Amino acid sequence: MYDYVIIGGGIHGTYVANCLLSDAGYSHSDIRIVEPRAELLDSFASKARRCGMESLRSPFVHHIDTEPFSLRSFVEGAERDGELVPTTSHPNRPTLDVFLDHARDTIERGHIERCHVRARANGITERHGALEVETGEGEFATRNVVLAIGPGGGRTRPEWTESLPDGAPVVHVWDDAFDSAETAVDGRTVVVGGGITAAQVCCRLAGSADVMLLSRHPLENTLTEADPRWMNWDHIEKEIHPLPAGSQARYNRIRAARNDATIPPYVGERLVAGRERGEIDVLIGEIACTSPTDDGLLVRLRDGTAMTVGQVVLATRFDPAPEHPLVSAVAQSLSLERGTNRFPVLDDHTLAWRRRDSTNSNVYISGALAEPTVGPFARNIIGARRAAERLLA
Ligand SMILES: Cc1cc2nc3c(=O)[nH]c(=O)nc-3n(C[C@H](O)[C@H](O)[C@H](O)COP(=O)(O)OP(=O)(O)OC[C@H]3O[C@@H](n4cnc5c(N)ncnc54)[C@H](O)[C@@H]3O)c2cc1C
Structure with missing residues (x-):
């Protein structure tokens, strides 16, 4: 044993x-x-x-x-x-x-x-x-x-992906099929997400592919995933252990402390440099629906605008x-x-x-x-x- x-x-x-x-x-x-x-x-x-x-x-x-x-x-x-x-x-x-x-x-x-x-x-x-x-x-x-x-x-996929046929050019960043070093796609690559992963993928693709970062919220810079005091066990004991184990109150306290979907400043600077060189576009918006076309994918946003893109890369969470x-x-x-x-x-x-x-x-x-x-x-x-x-x- x-x-x-x-x-x-x-x-x-x-x-x-x-x-x-x-x-x-x-x-x-x-x-x-x-x-x-x-x-x-x-x-x-x-x-x-x-x-x-x-x-x-x-x-x-x-x-x-x-x-x-x-x-x-x-x-x-x-x-x-x-x-x-x-x-x-x-x-x-x-x-x-x-x-x-x-x-x-x-x-x-x-x-x-x-x-x-x-x-x-x-x-x-x-x-x-x-x-x-x-x-x-x-x-x-x-x-x-x-x-x-x-x-x-699994990986969290937006609802609009559910009706897409197999083979549609939509890939998740954690799928085995995706590698940000491979850029052989005709047309624009839209990276969906507003956190560090989406930003890194865009920076990696910039220069060798036509890239757009599509985030549903304004981009926010923070250095760490939470205030560094949360690395300290005394702080954890004082802040969350008095709340009942398994309670919603504990969960909410932790969610509020995490800087989810944020970008550290040194990645943010690479993103800004890519935008200034004209290699990366950033758009605040959300996809409403998509449909495959001969050239890739027709993407409709919630604000009513539409664009044809070569592929969509989902940098959404697990x-x-x-x-x-x-x-x-x-x-x-x-x-x-x-x-x-x-x-x-x-x-x-x-x-x-x-x-x-x-x-x-x-x-x-x-x-x-x-x-x-x-x-x-x-x-x-x-x-x-x-x-x-x-x-x-
Ligand atoms: C791209 C990226 C960058 C990150 N950078 C940082 C960073 O800079 N600093 C930091 O502190 N954190 C970082 N993190 C967060 C965190 O440290 C990592 O996610 C880390 O990999 C978490 O470790 P883990 O062991 O929990 O999960 P993983 O490293 O994913 O390991 C889990 C393992 O469990 C195995 N497994 C799953 N199911 C089963 C099963 N049924 N039977 C047997 N095995 C199973 C999987 O195969 C996997 O190997 C990063 C995360 C990501 C995704």
Whole structure:
């Protein structure tokens, strides 16, 4: 029997595994990471590359190693100091390349891949006091499970996409079919969205494609996803834990704290430069409906105007994390409690998912699903650190 089976080998799952191995005295044979992709962190790396992200939004002390200055030592050792990008009113941020190289180095040094089982988890059951994680590659009996499955299972698509025939030139930025480095489209590319992802895709396409950013709200610049005080556990405890677990009040407090659909100033500056060079158009508006034409797509906006475009790229958000199909399956089979907007109800001290009888299960949560307890940075790299501290405590 394993001590921990971690479901999801992304930023959160890999970080938790690293902490268990480095700081909590577990060995590789005690832990399994169930992850369907060929490599740990592949989900984050492929999304970041696909949207043309050049540097992280978070500072150089946020990464998957356990020692905060590990990435800086890595950069100095490799003489890659230029890859820590100076940022006004903020610590330096790593380029995507140096962040990923450091992450791979951390995985190699800790032999974390030895824990990786290439499989998808389909459910968790309880048998003779132990948990069994069901996967396509068999069952894994374990004392504890860490659910680190990232954002929800799907991508949010606007209603107007529902009536489009297969093959219509509409792609989501997280679809495997999309790569912002590929620009072979006749006609204009309209990128739908008003946040960092949409802005990065436009900047990446600018110069090699005719690009328009279509946002339904005016563009807003903010440096971080929330006020940095929310990275601090004392602040989280003071601000959200007094509100009832699973309540709408907690959810609202966290939503109000997140700067969703905003653009950090250094990406905003690239967008402005692209506009000034005449390479990017920005339009505030919303698509009402579309229909395929011989040249691409006829797009009608809610204000009555219309345009013909070569393709539409949706840079809209993921489905909410609680809609991931595994969440419902696990909640049902283990009788676990869900609160407002279907989020798991957690013990605020341990991040254990509570049973419906209010006792703690041995299923723990890290990532976006832990937002009602870990706060507005739950999904971020710093959220993984806060979650692992709770799990290990
Ligand atoms: C483009 C982009 C840039 C970002 N930049 C930053 C940044 O600069 N700083 C920051 O702090 N945050 C950033 N974030 C936010 C956050 O850090 C990332 O989303 C991060 O990847 C979240 O980690 P995760 O482990 O929760 O999810 P993921 O990295 O997506 O990992 C989840 C894993 O779970 C696996 N999984 C899902 N279902 C199952 C199943 N049933 N069985 C087994 N495995 C399963 C998936 O295959 C995936 O590998 C960014 C996010 C994106 C999308």
